[in-house]
Amino acid sequence: MACIICSAAPKPGRIYCERCRPHIMSRKMDKMKRRLALQKAWNKAQNAFLCLYSKQPLEEKDLSSPYWIEFDHVIPVKSSPFQAIWAVLNQMKRQLTDDEFRLALPMLRDHWKGAPFDKAAIPFKYWNQKHKTLAAGPIIDLIRGEKPTENCIVCGDKSHPGSVYCPRCRMFMRFRTENLPRRKALQESYDRKKKRFICYYTGVELNETDTSDPWYISFDRAIPGKKGELVVSAFWVTMMKVDLARYEFYPVVNELADCLEAGRPFDKGVCGFKYWNRRKDGTRKLKLYPLV
Numbered sequence: 001m002a003c004i005i006c007s008a009a010p011k012p013g014r015i016y017c018e019r020c021r022p023h024i025m026s027r028k029m030d031k032m033k034r035r036l037a038l039q040k041a042w043n044k045a046q047n048a049f050l051c052l053y054s055k056q057p058l059e060e061k062d063l064s065s066p067y068w069i070e071f072d073h074v075i076p077v078k079s080s081p082f083q084a085i086w087a088v089l090n091q092m093k094r095q096l097t098d099d100e101f102r103l104a105l106p107m108l109r110d111h112w113k114g115a116p117f118d119k120a121a122i123p124f125k126y127w128n129q130k131h132k133t134l135a136a137g138p139i140i141d142l143i144r145g146e147k148p149t150e151n152c153i154v155c156g157d158k159s160h161p162g163s164v165y166c167p168r169c170r171m172f173m174r175f176r177t178e179n180l181p182r183r184k185a186l187q188e189s190y191d192r193k194k195k196r197f198i199c200y201y202t203g204v205e206l207n208e209t210d211t212s213d214p215w216y217i218s219f220d221r222a223i224p225g226k227k228g229e230l231v232v233s234a235f236w237v238t239m240m241k242v243d244l245a246r247y248e249f250y251p252v253v254n255e256l257a258d259c260l261e262a263g264r265p266f267d268k269g270v271c272g273f274k275y276w277n278r279r280k281d282g283t284r285k286l287k288l289y290p291l292v
Contacts, residue, residue, distance in 0.1 A: 033082040041084040054266035063282035066273040105257040117202040181230040189232035200231035224275040
């Protein structure tokens with residue numbers, strides 16, 4: 001009798017070996033979907049389970065590793081089949097379908113090389129994540145002894161009474177901290193001709209009112225968890241990058257796009273995932289989610 005996944009010898013009366021069994025016998029059930037995903041990921045020649053996207057071995061013991069084996073829904077609904085991928089790529093993919101993820105990566109890469117980003121190309125069919133606005137009390141209109149201005153210092157529209165911001169821009173100041181970095185990010189992202197805020201990573205006009213829209217405004221950090229150095233970004237891009245520094249995000253997306261198109265393994269040398277911050281049980285240590 002051989003393990004029905006990797007063909008190793010199981011214990012008497014079992015169909016899985018001791019290597020495969022822990023990944024199947026989950027409290028979250030879905031055992032058949034896990035089995036099928038592992039069978040698809042198994043590579044006999046390398047004696048390893050390979051990540052669907054990176055074509056690199058999945059970590060099987062260290063839950064805190066960015067390469068830890070996770071089971072991702074091909075389509076982000078409960079009934080969808082599973083695929084075995086790196087934990088860090090599962091975080092990046094989030095509520096995108098497999099097709100949307102494979103489309104978004106080369107679109108980002110190509111945009112950074114000069115191509116326009118087609119906002120309508122990614123349907124975000126199953127996106128259902130809303131911003132969780134931070135509790136923040138009253139809006140902070142003036143900082144460090146500032147005086148009200150006639151026109152908004154961000155967009156140039158007429159200011160709200162007693163403020164340096166117009167009614168639209170001051171809504172992004174309903175927070176306790178980092179209002180100066182927020183202000184600077186908004187100023188740098190605002191297109192005065194279009195009268196819209198532009199995503200730093202895609203060049204696309206952002207939604208300012210619908211918090212359920214993946215194109216809603218968020219503020220992305222240069223370094224995860226480090227205050228300051230903010231840019232205005234589409235919420236879906238910020239969530240894709242949330243565990244990556246800005247200098248890591250570009251090579252990771254470029255390398256993923258290239259290796260998916262070429263069918264070759266991901267070059268792990270492009271990024272050490274320095275800011276992947278997980279406990280030994282795989283849970284997140286810090287709240288690194290974006291400012292909204």
